[in-house]
Amino acid sequence: MPGQAAVTPKKRNPCNCKKSQCLKLYCECFASGSVCDENCKCVGCHNIPKFDIQRKEAIAITLERNPNAFKPKINTTTMPSNHDRQPRAAEAHVKRKLVVYPLFGPSNPPLQKDVAVHILQHLDGPDLYNASIVNRLWNGMTMSTDIWDYSQLDKVP
Numbered sequence: 001m002p003g004q005a006a007v008t009p010k011k012r013n014p015c016n017c018k019k020s021q022c023l024k025l026y027c028e029c030f031a032s033g034s035v036c037d038e039n040c041k042c043v044g045c046h047n048i049p050k051f052d053i054q055r056k057e058a059i060a061i062t063l064e065r066n067p068n069a070f071k072p073k074i075n076t077t078t079m080p081s082n083h084d085r086q087p088r089a090a091e092a093h094v095k096r097k098l099v100v101y102p103l104f105g106p107s108n109p110p111l112q113k114d115v116a117v118h119i120l121q122h123l124d125g126p127d128l129y130n131a132s133i134v135n136r137l138w139n140g141m142t143m144s145t146d147i148w149d150y151s152q153l154d155k156v157p
Contacts, residue, residue, distance in 0.1 A: 015040045
């Protein structure tokens with residue numbers, strides 16, 4: 001008809017049920033909440049309007065066992081991206097990361113302790129790893145997988 005959008009029905013695979021009478025969840029038609037059609041190759045089908053009472057009983061029994069049985073299996077809601085994601089509850093109070101400890105002392109004068117702390121506060125992920133390799137080579141630094149904590153650093157003399 002003019003002025004109306006053509007609606008094409010969603011195509012699905014026809015079922016091939018033999019013994020279930022198409023009233024079990026492994027029947028694609030029944031699981032999708034629709035009735036079997038002329039494309040189906042099922043035997044003894046009761047998932048048709050003629051057997052509406054039996055079909056409704058089967059739906060009720062299935063929903064009693066599994067309330068989510070006829071809901072879509074794929075969640076269409078958008079997942080937050082990595083930068084929007086909040087830390088998990090278990091990791092919220094303690095964040096484990098690779099920590100770089102400079103070997104302070106007279107033999108390593110190029111890097112002062114407060115500079116190292118400032119650098120480590122602003123590095124994350126790959127940047128922290130790359131900085132640890134460069135600093136280890138240039139400034140004689142060591143690496144550790146301890147939990148980062150300011151108490152692990154000595155007071156500046």
